[in-house]
Every structure is written in C-alpha cells, then in structure tokens.
Amino acid sequence: MGDSVSSSSSASYIHMVQHMIEKCLIFHMSKEECIDALSKHANIQPVITSTVWSELEKENKEFFEEYAKSQGKEDRISEAETSEIIQKMISDHEDRDPKASSK
Structure with a gap:
C-alpha cells in the first residue's frame, strides 16, 4: 500500500510542477527562466522542471x-511578480490537495 501512496503523491507533485510551468508559459517565460523561477521561488529542483517541460514539449510539439x-515579443514580468505568482500557485495547490507538501 505504501507504493500507491508514494506514486499518488509523486503524481500530485508532477501535476503541480506542470501547472506551474503552464503559468510560466502564460507569462512568456523561456524554459531557462521557468526552471530558474521554480527553483528559486518554489524549491523545485531544476532537473524536475526541465524533465516535465521536455515531456510537455513532446506532447505539444x-x-x-x-x-x-513568439519568445521575446511580449513584456516580461518582474522578479517580485514572479515570486508572488509562484507562491500563490503553491498555496492554492496545497489548499486543494492537503496531502501535497512543498519540498
């Protein structure tokens, strides 16, 4: 039974990372900017963000x-705005999924 709980929380974590990447896309961030922002503001390891981003790229070529x-054509958001948005996403995710824990 422990394996199903573990895989369930892993899937939830990956889903949260995917959701955050989608938000980064809305704000016109590059892959590198997204990896950096999630590492800095959400303590998500760069390898995780990079892997999830790459999978999304494969599925949505x-x-x-x-x-x-379109990169570079839109205005970028500030570091403070990035931090605020990511912190809100984390707290929203934890509110919806009490089992989710931020690492």
Whole structure:
C-alpha cells in the first residue's frame, strides 16, 4: 500500500510542477527562466522542471514551436511578480490537495 501512496503523491507533485510551468508559459517565460523561477521561488529542483517541460514539449510539439517563435515579443514580468505568482500557485495547490507538501 505504501507504493500507491508514494506514486499518488509523486503524481500530485508532477501535476503541480506542470501547472506551474503552464503559468510560466502564460507569462512568456523561456524554459531557462521557468526552471530558474521554480527553483528559486518554489524549491523545485531544476532537473524536475526541465524533465516535465521536455515531456510537455513532446506532447505539444506544435504549441512549443509557435511559443519559441513568439519568445521575446511580449513584456516580461518582474522578479517580485514572479515570486508572488509562484507562491500563490503553491498555496492554492496545497489548499486543494492537503496531502501535497512543498519540498
């Protein structure tokens, strides 16, 4: 039974990381900016963010090709705004999923 609890919480964690990456995309962050922001503000290891991002790219090839073309055309948000947004995402996720723990 311990394995199912472990895999369930792992899946929940990966889902949270995916959700945060999607928010980074909304704010026109590059992969590197997203990895840096989640590492700095959410204590998510860069390898985790990078792996989840890469999987999203594989599943949504056309979207990411267009996204890459549009990079740099939009205004970027500040470091403080990034921190505030990520902290809100973490607390929202924990409110919805009490078993989720921030690492």
